[in-house]
Amino acid sequence: MADRFYTPDSLVPGEYVLTGAEAHHLATVRRFGPGDRVVLFNGDGHDHPAEVVAADRKRTLLNVFPAVTADRELPFPLEIAAALPKGDRGDFLVEKLTELGVTRLTPLQTERTVVQPRETRLDKLQHAVVEASKQCGRNVLMRVAPVTRWAAFLAAPDLPALRLLLHPPAESAGRVLPGFSAGAGGVVVAVGPEGGFAPAEVEAAEAAGWVRVGLGPRVLRVETAAVVAAGWFAAPRS
Numbered sequence: 001m002a003d004r005f006y007t008p009d010s011l012v013p014g015e016y017v018l019t020g021a022e023a024h025h026l027a028t029v030r031r032f033g034p035g036d037r038v039v040l041f042n043g044d045g046h047d048h049p050a051e052v053v054a055a056d057r058k059r060t061l062l063n064v065f066p067a068v069t070a071d072r073e074l075p076f077p078l079e080i081a082a083a084l085p086k087g088d089r090g091d092f093l094v095e096k097l098t099e100l101g102v103t104r105l106t107p108l109q110t111e112r113t114v115v116q117p118r119e120t121r122l123d124k125l126q127h128a129v130v131e132a133s134k135q136c137g138r139n140v141l142m143r144v145a146p147v148t149r150w151a152a153f154l155a156a157p158d159l160p161a162l163r164l165l166l167h168p169p170a171e172s173a174g175r176v177l178p179g180f181s182a183g184a185g186g187v188v189v190a191v192g193p194e195g196g197f198a199p200a201e202v203e204a205a206e207a208a209g210w211v212r213v214g215l216g217p218r219v220l221r222v223e224t225a226a227v228v229a230a231g232w233f234a235a236p237r238s
């Protein structure tokens with residue numbers, strides 16, 4: 001993957017000045033200078049190849065070339081809703097789900113959720129999305145939704161038709177992931193907190209058309225369960 005730098009700005013061919021942390025990273029950390037080629041991305045689905053014209057520690061002047069379509073997205077929506085694990089494990093979750101092509105992550109507030117991410121932490125998670133996208137080549141950013149209560153999430157009007165709730169296998173009637181494929185309509189997978197979903201939460205989900213699915217006899221961490229499920233649907237079938 002080329003050397004990629006992120007900007008939230010829209011990009012058109014011609015001169016562009018990159019500022020802030022990304023400019024610092026480009027010139028001081030990576031030591032790019034005049035004549036070097038890099039790729040800018042802003043989440044619009046394209047690579048924006050560019051050449052460095054001049055760089056100091058705070059600003060980089062670039063000559064941006066015409067955009068190149070570089071679609072590295074899955075052909076269907078893949079959504080994960082999860083009670084976020086604490087600290088670095090939350091960042092790990094975001095990094096891996098971004099790499100796997102997940103389209104939207106919704107942090108859940110459930111009955112047994114311990115962590116209530118504050119706005120600053122959501123900013124940090126959004127930053128982890130950008131960093132992972134640089135590395136893996138994604139040109140569309142995974143959306144991190146605001147923290148959503150389980151009941152409100154179940155009632156959301158825009159969820160994919162296939163809705164799976166990860167739950168201990170003893171309570172999942174033998175249903176396993178290979179029994180499901182996403183189809184063009186996509187899939188949403190919900191992962192409970194370390195204490196699991198409460199019985200009433202599972203019942204409410206089933207009433208809303210969700211299906212319980214087990215991942216085997218061991219109790220997985222939230223981030224492991226989420227990555228396994230995303231990986232199952234994200235892996236190419238041909």
Ligand code: SAH
Pocket residue numbers: 165166167168169190191192193194195196197213214215216217218219220221222225
């Ligand atoms: N003691 C809890 C375990 C929670 S683990 C319980 O009995 O439910 C956190 C979340 O990860 C679970 O709510 C579930 O969504 C998912 N998970 C972990 N291990 C799993 C497994 N073996 N099968 C299905 N889901 C699992």
